[in-house]
Structures are given as structure tokens and as C-alpha cells.
Amino acid sequence: MIAALTVLLVFQLLGEVIARALSLPVPGPVIGMALLFLALLIRGGPGEDLRQTAGTLLQHLSLLFVPAGTGIVLYGDRLATEWLPLLAALVASTALAIAVTAVVLRALTRQRPSSAGGARQ
CATH class of the missing domain: 1.10.150 (DNA polymerase; domain 1)
Incomplete structure (x- = not known):
């Protein structure tokens, strides 16, 4: 180890x-x-x-988020003053991640033949 x-x-x-x-x-x-x-x-x-x-x-991945949580507490005043750009970045990046995942999933499912005799849906 x-x-x-x-x-x-x-x-x-x-x-x-x-x-x-x-x-x-x-x-x-x-x-x-x-x-x-x-x-x-x-x-x-x-x-x-x-x-x-x-x-x-x-x-034990959840333990690795403790420093991030500490940072949020430490920089609480900065988060309070800059909440709008942070919220916009969070929403936009989440939407972009969902959109990219959907596009990749669609591309991958089109390439893979279905299990019912190889016919595409």
C-alpha cells in the first residue's frame, strides 16, 4: 500500500x-x-x-472533502459577497456537464448494436 x-x-x-x-x-x-x-x-x-x-x-472519498468544507467556512465572507457569479458558474457548469454527458451517451448508444439481434433503435 x-x-x-x-x-x-x-x-x-x-x-x-x-x-x-x-x-x-x-x-x-x-x-x-x-x-x-x-x-x-x-x-x-x-x-x-x-x-x-x-x-x-x-x-473513503468523503473524508477528502473535509478540507473543501473548511475552505467554505474560512472564506464565508467572500462567498457572501460573490455569491451571484459563483451561483451562475455552478449552474452553467452543471448544465454543460449534463449536456455533454447526454451527447456522449447518444453517440455511444448509436454505435453499439442492441442486444435484440443487432437492430438499431
């Missing part, structure tokens, strides 16, 4: 270094996750240790 956590943290660190060195507008952990994805593609998938560690982290 320690080795798998080390792998995850090393890729996050690589992402942070790349993001800061190149002044990219993308968060370092996102770049690190993309690098980890590429490494796993090349390697042929995660090992059992990494798979179990990731599963354990996902089971």
Missing part, C-alpha cells in the same frame, strides 16, 4: 512541477492524473497493489 501511495503522490508531484514550471492554467493534480493514465496505458493497467489502494481511497 505504501508503494502504491508513493506512486500516486509522485505523479501528483510531477503534475505540480509541470504546471508551475510551464505556468499552465491546469491544476497540477489533473496533469499528474493524466500522466498516471498514460503510464498505466503503456504498462497495461494497474497492478493489484495500486488497484486495492485506489479502491480504498475511493471508499
Whole structure:
């Protein structure tokens, strides 16, 4: 488990270094996750240790939201003054995510033959 956590943290660190060195507008952990994805593609998938560690982290994902909740409490006054742009961004991004998901789902269901003899619906 320690080795798998080390792998995850090393890729996050690589992402942070790349993001800061190149002044990219993308968060370092996102770049690190993309690098980890590429490494796993090349390697042929995660090992059992990494798979179990990731599963354990996902089971306790709610604990990772504690810092975000603390940030909301800490910056409550700023949220109170800038609630309208935050609400607009939240609503717009949610609507965009739902729309993109619907378009992707429609494209994927058109490509996949149905289980009833291969006829499309």
C-alpha cells in the first residue's frame, strides 16, 4: 500500500512541477492524473497493489472533502459577497456537464448494436 501511495503522490508531484514550471492554467493534480493514465496505458493497467489502494481511497472519498468544507467556512465572507457569479458558474457548469454527458451517451448508444439481434433503435 505504501508503494502504491508513493506512486500516486509522485505523479501528483510531477503534475505540480509541470504546471508551475510551464505556468499552465491546469491544476497540477489533473496533469499528474493524466500522466498516471498514460503510464498505466503503456504498462497495461494497474497492478493489484495500486488497484486495492485506489479502491480504498475511493471508499473513503468523503473524508477528502473535509478540507473543501473548511475552505467554505474560512472564506464565508467572500462567498457572501460573490455569491451571484459563483451561483451562475455552478449552474452553467452543471448544465454543460449534463449536456455533454447526454451527447456522449447518444453517440455511444448509436454505435453499439442492441442486444435484440443487432437492430438499431
